[in-house]
Amino acid sequence: QVQLQESGPGLVKPSQTLSLTCTVSGGSISSGSYYWSWIRQPAGKGLEWIGRIYTSGSTNYNPSLKSRVTISVDTSKNQFSLKLSSVTAADTAVYYCARAVYYYDSSGYREYFQHWGQGTLVTVSS
Amino acid sequence: QSVLTQPPSVSAAPGQKVTISCSGSSSNIGNNYVSWYQQLPGTAPKLLIYDNNKRPSGIPDRFSGSKSGTSATLGITGLQTGDEADYYCGTWDSSLSARYVFGTGTKVTVL
Numbered sequence: 557q558v559q560l561q562e563s564g565p566g567l568v569k570p571s572q573t574l575s576l577t578c579t580v581s582g583g584s585i586s587s588g589s590y591y592w593s594w595i596r597q598p599a600g601k602g603l604e605w606i607g608r609i610y611t612s613g614s615t616n617y618n619p620s621l622k623s624r625v626t627i628s629v630d631t632s633k634n635q636f637s638l639k640l641s642s643v644t645a646a647d648t649a650v651y652y653c654a655r656a657v658y659y660y661d662s663s664g665y666r667e668y669f670q671h672w673g674q675g676t677l678v679t680v681s682s
Numbered sequence: 683q684s685v686l687t688q689p690p691s692v693s694a695a696p697g698q699k700v701t702i703s704c705s706g707s708s709s710n711i712g713n714n715y716v717s718w719y720q721q722l723p724g725t726a727p728k729l730l731i732y733d734n735n736k737r738p739s740g741i742p743d744r745f746s747g748s749k750s751g752t753s754a755t756l757g758i759t760g761l762q763t764g765d766e767a768d769y770y771c772g773t774w775d776s777s778l779s780a781r782y783v784f785g786t787g788t789k790v791t792v793l
């Protein structure tokens with residue numbers, strides 16, 4: 557059973573860069589056709605998709621965050637990472653990493669998050 | 683600013699049925715598959731329904747999903763106190779601002 561675990565600083569100062577890592581266990585990050593994704597949730601609010609990466613290194617980002625986001629993958633460590641620059645208090649949230657299944661067929665495109673990490677709270681404050 | 687609209691809350695007594703709607707457009711629900719997630723208090727979301735109406739292994743058949751046009755619906759029958767949670771729909775949005783989008787979320791309360 558695949559498991560994901562987020563790690564990184566719980567407190568980041570305004571204007572600095574938020575950095576998180578997701579460690580995948582129970583399977584190789586390189587096996588199968590999956591997107592490795594980041595999602596966040598401010599306290600008391602809904603879910604926001606940040607972006608995703610394929611093991612080839614191909615990425616897609618939420619246009620609202622694209623200028624500040626970088627997602628990378630390290631297949632040798634079975635990890636993928638998130639960097640969010642120039643953070644403000646609005647970036648305070650629980651950050652989740654997740655594995656997404658995706659594929660096309662004649663009826664359309666499907667992508668869904670099959671496995672999630674437990675989430676990690678990141679607070680932006682001086 | 684989510685493009686998928688859900689009712690903020692629904693409620694019913696134990697054993698009853700609730701339905702949660704998820705309204706979108708042709709750029710998202712209308713042309714892509716919908717999934718649903720259950721988020722129990724203080725926990726990560728969990729996949730409940732994928733491909734509009736399929737249940738992952740271990741999800742009871744009390745949970746069902748459907749899609750028609752640009753809307754999707756999650757149904758929960760035989761409501762239990764353990765079903766109290768937030769529920770989110772999700773799908774890919776194929777507009778110029780292509781991205782994965784989640785619904786606004788619905789709180790289910792068991793009376």
